[in-house]
Structures are given as structure tokens and as C-alpha cells.
Amino acid sequence: MKTKARLFILFLSVSAIFVFWGQVSQYAPPEEQRSCACDQCPFENGTLAFQNLTRFSQPFLSRNSNLSEEDFNWWRVIQRGGGTISEYRRNMSRVFKLIPANPPLEEPIPGRCRTCAVVGNSRNLLNSHYGPFIDFQDYVIRINRGHSKGFEADVGKRTTHQVMYLESRSQLDDTTRPVLFTFKMRDLEWITSVLRPQPSRKKSLFNKDLVMIVNPAFMRNIHHMWLQKKGAYASTGFMSLVLALHICDEVHVFGFGADSDGNWSHYWDKKPNNKVKTGGHPGNVEYEMIMALARHQVLKFYTGW
Numbered sequence: 001m002k003t004k005a006r007l008f009i010l011f012l013s014v015s016a017i018f019v020f021w022g023q024v025s026q027y028a029p030p031e032e033q034r035s036c037a038c039d040q041c042p043f044e045n046g047t048l049a050f051q052n053l054t055r056f057s058q059p060f061l062s063r064n065s066n067l068s069e070e071d072f073n074w075w076r077v078i079q080r081g082g083g084t085i086s087e088y089r090r091n092m093s094r095v096f097k098l099i100p101a102n103p104p105l106e107e108p109i110p111g112r113c114r115t116c117a118v119v120g121n122s123r124n125l126l127n128s129h130y131g132p133f134i135d136f137q138d139y140v141i142r143i144n145r146g147h148s149k150g151f152e153a154d155v156g157k158r159t160t161h162q163v164m165y166l167e168s169r170s171q172l173d174d175t176t177r178p179v180l181f182t183f184k185m186r187d188l189e190w191i192t193s194v195l196r197p198q199p200s201r202k203k204s205l206f207n208k209d210l211v212m213i214v215n216p217a218f219m220r221n222i223h224h225m226w227l228q229k230k231g232a233y234a235s236t237g238f239m240s241l242v243l244a245l246h247i248c249d250e251v252h253v254f255g256f257g258a259d260s261d262g263n264w265s266h267y268w269d270k271k272p273n274n275k276v277k278t279g280g281h282p283g284n285v286e287y288e289m290i291m292a293l294a295r296h297q298v299l300k301f302y303t304g305w
């Protein structure tokens with residue numbers, strides 16, 4: 001009788017262990033413990049579900065960022081700007097005397113899916129009627145001379161981030177975050193000159209408290225890892241798209257590539273131009289990569305017309 005009881009208890013214990021193990025193995029972390037609350041988060045566990053691309057830890061510079069000599073040597077030749085690393089450090093420390101020590105990034109909100117619209121400047125946006133959908137996203141990132149006025153129905157009205165550099169600068173309102181790319185030493189001097197208060201200037205080009213400067217090491221990482229070193233360096237548009245994958249949980253991409261007639265011009269150009277003008281950038285490689293990212297559901301791509 002005693003043996004039977006023992007066997008019965010043993011049976012119950014083993015069953016309980018199996019039931020418990022079954023529950024544990026089926027456990028899915030609650031929404032707030034996942035890295036984001038979208039259907040799919042691009043960098044789940046820090047790696048993309050495509051080509052093992054990893055999240056770059058510091059896409060933006062902070063006052064205490066330390067650019068390595070290797071990264072600096074890549075950066076100083078991309079636009080043949082030259083200069084020494086100590087010159088770079090001196091200029092950057094001048095910039096950081098005028099802007100906050102850390103980029104004004106918004107922390108991820110648990111249980112939320114932060115969405116980005118990255119709006120390239122392609123003519124394929126014309127007659128797309130994407131405007132309201134672009135404006136619906138949390139962040140609307142425009143690039144270089146990308147603007148809304150006169151094109152609201154196709155490109156939207158809102159701009160939360162404007163990507164620019166010395167040659168593509170434009171006047172921003174007080175709430176738009178300037179995302180600044182530097183390609184050469186002169187760009188650093190330009191940032192300082194914009195930020196220094198000058199009696200002759202009524203209004204600064206942008207709000208200094210919202211400035212974010214893209215880390216040259218991140219630019220190099222994009223060229224090496226995302227484009228396998230094709231071309232001299234990635235286009236501003238492609239880098240903006242990778243940046244969006246770092247600050248948003250869901251990325252919608254508009255205005256990249258040619259229009260349906262094969263024109264690569266801008267949506268505001270008076271005359272279309274069917275020549276791919278990508279300078280030192282690997283235009284077709286970038287486009288193929290964007291398509292591959294879309295196929296792997298890393299981002300959502302909208303072809304326009």
C-alpha cells in the first residue's frame with residue numbers, strides 16, 4: 001500500500017514538472033518587456049533579421065564621444081577635406097560648447113511603436129497622395145532641400161527632423177530637429193558659425209538645443225557593413241534611412257529611386273532628368289539594398305508613381 005502511494009506521488013510530481021515545463025517553454029514576454037510594441041521590431045536583440053546587421057551604439061555624437069583614428073582617416077578623405085585628428089577634436093569641442101552635451105533623443109516608450117517616415121526627394125512622390133499617411137507617422141524626416149510648401153498632398157506638411165549639411169542647409173522652424181551630417185572640416189566650422197550669436201543675424205538657422213550631429217564612425221559603419229564598401233560613401237538619403245531604423249521601431253520609406261518614366265530628379269524640379277546623379281554614391285546598390293530590406297520586412301517601402 002505504501003509503495004503504491006509513493007508511486008502515485010512520484011507520478012503526480014513528474015506530471016507537475018512536465019506541465020510546468022510546458023508552460024515555461026510557451027512563455028512569451030509581455031509587450032512592455034519587448035524592445036518595441038510593433039508587429040515586428042527591426043533590431044530584435046540588437047540584430048536585424050537580415051545579413052546580421054547590428055545596431056550601432058552611438059549614431060549621434062555626444063560631448064564625450066571619442067572618434068578613433070581609423071574612423072577619422074576614413075572620414076577625412078571622403079570629400080578630400082583633409083585635416084588632422086587634433087584639428088577635428090578642437091573644432092568639435094568648439095561645437096559642443098554651443099550645443100547640449102548629449103543629443104536630445106527621446107527614450108523609447110514601453111508598449112509603444114514609434115514610427116518614422118523617411119521622405120527622400122524623388123519625383124516619384126508627385127501625384128502619390130502620400131501626404132496624410134506621411135504626416136500620420138510620429139517622426140517625419142526630410143532630407144537636404146526636401147520641403148512641403150506646394151507639395152503637401154504628396155509629401156505631407158510636418159517635419160520633425162531635417163537632415164542637412166553645409167551645402168544643403170535651409171532655414172528651420174524652432175521645433176524641427178536639425179540632423180547634421182559632416183563630411184569635411186569646413187562643415188564643423190560652419191556649425192560653429194551658425195551657432196555663435198551674431199548681432200547682424202536676426203534668427204538662427206536652427207534651434208541649437210535640438211541639434212543632433214551624426215557620428216562619422218556611424219557613417220563609416222553604414223558604408224562598410226550596409227553597402228559592403230561600394231562607392232566612396234553612402235548617400236545622405238540612405239544614411240538617413242539607416243538612422244531612422246535606429247531611432248524608430250517601424251520605418252516607412254518614401255521618395256527613393258526613379259519615377260515610373262525612369263527620371264531620377266527631385267519632386268520640385270521643373271524638368272525631369274533621366275540620368276542617375278548619385279555623385280560618389282552607389283545609387284543602384286543602395287536601391288537594391290532598400291528593396292532587400294523591404295523584402296525582409298525590416299522597413300516598408302512605397303514606390304510612388
Ligand code: C5P
Nearest residue numbers: 120121122144235236237238256257264
Ligand atoms: O538629391 P538629394 O540628395 O537632396 O536627395 C535626398 C536623398 O533622396 C538622396 O540622398 C537619395 O538617397 C534619395 N533620392 C532618391 N531618388 C531620387 C532623388 C533622391 O533615391 N530621384
